[in-house]
Amino acid sequence: MAKQTKYRPSLTASQIIYILDLTKGVTPMTVESYDIIRVLSSFQNKIANDAIAPAYIATNKPASTSLEALGGDSIASIDSIASIDKESYPTKEVYWEVCYNKYKLNLTSCSLTEIQAAQEWRYLNDLMTPAEQAAYDLELFSPNN
DSSP, X not given: OOOOOOOOOOOOHHHHHHHHHHHHTOSSOOHHHHHHHHHHHHHHHHHHTTOSOOSOOOOXXXXXXXXXXXXXXXXXXXXXXXXXXXXXXXXXXXXXXXXXXXXXXXXGXXXXXXXXXXXXXXXXXXOSOHHHHHXXXXXXXXXXX
């Protein structure tokens, strides 16, 4: 039997649930789908029952580091070019909608604050899939927030 090379990603609990939901929606189910569900369901249950400790707890890095890791410009340079001024809108809901429209057009042009606003708009206006909404709920209502 050939050896299988395996890797260990670093995922949040909400990301695991999101992957599970996506995988469960695959039609037709494949051997890979069942394997992913088997492994991640077990892992998710351990997390939910505090039977496993996190490998590490990430600290908040500057947003520019994350974007640069993806090959993009720093948030600071993007903000100076295309930032949406939150204070120029009459309500936060209008600001969220404007950020959402910018997010739809070009995600890489959005600052972290604008992405968060766009996600809030998506959440409040039922523009998320059930899996995305579950992941957002977990992140929003986790004890660490």
